[in-house]
Amino acid sequence: MTVLVTETPRTRERPLAASRLSIASSWAQAGPFVLTAVGASVWGAGALQADVDGVTDIGIITAMPPAALVAPPMVIAAFVWTLHRGGRTSLLGIHIAVLISMLFGLGAVVQPITGFKVVWRHAGIMEFISRTGDVDPFIDAYFNWPGFFSLGAFIVETTGIESALSIAEWSPVVFNLLYIGPLVILYRSFTVDDRLVWTSVLFFALGNWITQDYLAPQALGYLTHLMIGAIVVRWFRRTSETRGHSHSMARIALMAMVIGLFAATVASHQLTPFATAAAIGALVLTRQCTGRLLPLLMGTLVAAWVVFMASTYLTGHLQQLLGSVGQVSQSTDANFNDRLGGSPGHLFVVRARMATVGAFVLLAAVGWVRSRRSGDSRWPLVLLGVAPLPLPILQPYGGEMLLRVVLFALPTLAFFAAAALLGARPFGRMQLSSTVPLFVVGSVLATAFLLTRYGNERLDHFTASDVRAVEILYDEAPTGALLLAGVENVPWKAQGYEAYRYRTVEGLLKHSQEARSVGEAVTWTIEHGPPEGSFFIVTRSQEAWVEIMGTLPAGALEEAEETVRSMPGTSLIHTDGAARIYAVPGKEKP
C-alpha cells in the first residue's frame, strides 16, 4: 500500500519536475546570449540616435542617449553569467566578439565620415602607389617603410573600391577581433583555465583605448607582434614540454612563419620591429626561449632594411634620431608633460586615461603577486610586457612612445588583472566573491571606454563641411600650389600626396629658426610660395583642434586668416560658414 501511495505522486511529478528543470537549464544556457543580444540592440539603437552635434570636449559620451550606456554592462553581465555557469568556455568568446563590435564599431556608426587625419594621409600614400606603381623615398618617412601601403594599394586596385577610406571605418573592429587569436594562443601557454584565458581577452579589449587599430601599419604590425610573441612563448619556450618536439616539422614551419611575419613588419613600420625584437631578446637573454639566434636575425633584418631600403630617410634624419637617444627629459616632455594641456574637458579625458592605465597596473600587480604565491610567476609573460619599456628613452616618437609602450604591455597587464579577479585556482567553482568584482570592474571599464577611447571625438571626426572644403581645395588648386592650414587636423592628402606643398601655421611656428609672429610667418611663406599660387583653408576640425589641444596660441588661427585675407589679390573662393578657402595668386619667378 505504502509503495503504491508513494509511487503514484512521484510518477506524476517526475515529468513536471524534469520539464521545469529543462526550462531552467535552457534559460541558463540561452539567457546570457539573450542578454548580450538585447545589450547589442540597445547599443545599436543608441548609436543610431546619437546626436553628433552633442559631442563635446569629453567626447562621444555626451552624444549618446543615457539608456544606451547600460548596454556594455549588460554584455559584461552576460559574460560573467556564462563564466559562473561553467560549461563550454569557448562560448565566452561570443560575448567578447559582440562587445568588441559594439565598442570599436561605435565611431563608424555615429560618425559615418572617416575620422583621423592620419587615415586620410595613409589613403593618400596608397593612392600614390596605386597611381604611379612606385615609391618616392624623398617625400617622407612613410615611403621608406612602404610595405603596408603597397599592400593597401594592391587591395584598393583589385577590390575596385574608390579609396582605402571606404574600408577604413571598420578597421578597429576587424583588427581587435583578429587580436583575439594570438592572445588565446599566448594565454593558453600560461594557464589551463580557459576562464582566465577569455577573461584576459576581455580585459585586453576593455583596455585597448589607445587607438592604434585604425587603418595603419602599426595596427597590422601589432597583429604580427602578438602572433610572433604567442608562437615563440607557446612553442619555443624552454620547458620540458617543448624539448621533446625540438625537431618536429611543425616547429620548423612555425619558425619560418615567425621570420616571415617579422620581415613583413620590418618593411612596414619603424617602431613595431624594435618592440618585437626587444620582447624576444628579453626571452632569449633570460633563457626562456629556445630560438637563441632569433634576436640576432631580427636585428640583422632591421639593420639591413634601415641601411639599404630606408637610407634616404636615415641620411636626412640621422642627427634627429641619434640626438634623442638617452634624452629622458625631452622624451618625458613629449610623452607626458605636453599631453597634459588643452581644454578642461580634454584634461579630464587625459586623466581618465591615466587612471585606467593606473588601475590596470595596480590590478595586474595584485594578480602577479597572487600568481607567484600559487607557485607560477609566469616570467615569459612579464618579460613580453616589460621589454618594450625602455623604448621611450631611445625615442620620444613624436610624443606617442608612452602610449605605444602601454599598448605593448597591455596583453600582460590584461592577463594579470584578470588573474587578480579570478584567482589562481583552475577549474574551481566560481564564487560570488569573484563574479561580483569581475562584473563591477568590467562594467566600469566598459563604460569608461567611451571616455578613454572616444574622448577626442570632437577633433578626431570630420564633418561633411570639412570634407567638402577639401574637395573644393583640390578642384581649385593647380598642381604645385602651396596648401596652407592652421593645424594638421584636415581631411587632406588622400589625393595629390606629392602634387602640392602642404604647410600648417603650427608647423611654421614650430620649425621657424627665429621667433616670428603668426602674421609674419604666414606672409613670408605665401610671398615665397610657388608661382602656382597659395591656398589657405580653415575648417571646423582645425578650430576644434586648436580649442581642445591648445597647440596654437589663442587667436592665432584668426590672426592667420586675417593676414591671408589682407594680402593683395586674395579672394575667398569657398565659404559655408564652418569652412573657408582663400586663394592668393603666386608671383612669377624672375
Add this chain to the structure above:
Amino acid sequence: MNARSWVPMLWPTTVLVAGAAAMGLVAADVEHPARSLIVLWFLLVCPGILIVRRIRVIDTVALVPAAVAVSTSLEIALSLLMVYGGWWDPELLLAGMVAATSVWSTVELVLRRPHPATVAEVRSR
C-alpha cells in the same frame, strides 16, 4: 564518406571558390560591393589559411587571425617586389595568387588526403 570527413575539405573548397569568384569579378571589372567583399576575403584569408592549416598545432580560434597575418605578410613581400622591381601590375599578382592557391587546393582535394586533424579538432570530437 561521413559528414566529418568532409570537414578538412571545406577550406580548400572555400579557397578554390573564392579564388575563382575573385578572379572572375576582377577580370570582368564588375563594380559591385560583392566584388570588394569576395576579393578582400580571398586576399586576407585564403593564401594564409592553406599554410597555417598545414602547421596543425595552431588553435582553431587563432586559425583565421594567423591566416590573415600570413596572407598580408606574403602580399606585402610580393607587392613590394612589384613596386621596387618597377612592374606594378596588381591584377597579374592577383591572378598569380589565385593560380597558386587553386593548384594547392586542387591537389588537396584530388588526393583526398585531408591533413591530420588539428589538436583542437581532435578535442572537439
